[in-house]
Amino acid sequence: MFHKMFVLMLGVIMATLVVGCNTVKGVGQDVQSGGKAISKSAEKVSEKM
Numbered sequence: 001m002f003h004k005m006f007v008l009m010l011g012v013i014m015a016t017l018v019v020g021c022n023t024v025k026g027v028g029q030d031v032q033s034g035g036k037a038i039s040k041s042a043e044k045v046s047e048k049m
Contacts, residue, residue, distance in 0.1 A: 017027070
């Protein structure tokens, strides 16, 4: 059961990546925007402390 679920989730993730960004440049932009979101969240948390 775990193996089937893992394969299914891996397939969904891979399909999302292929559809979401067709080029290496697109992947880089996605990773960069994710990093910016994490940085902003970390800044907000550190300001509250």
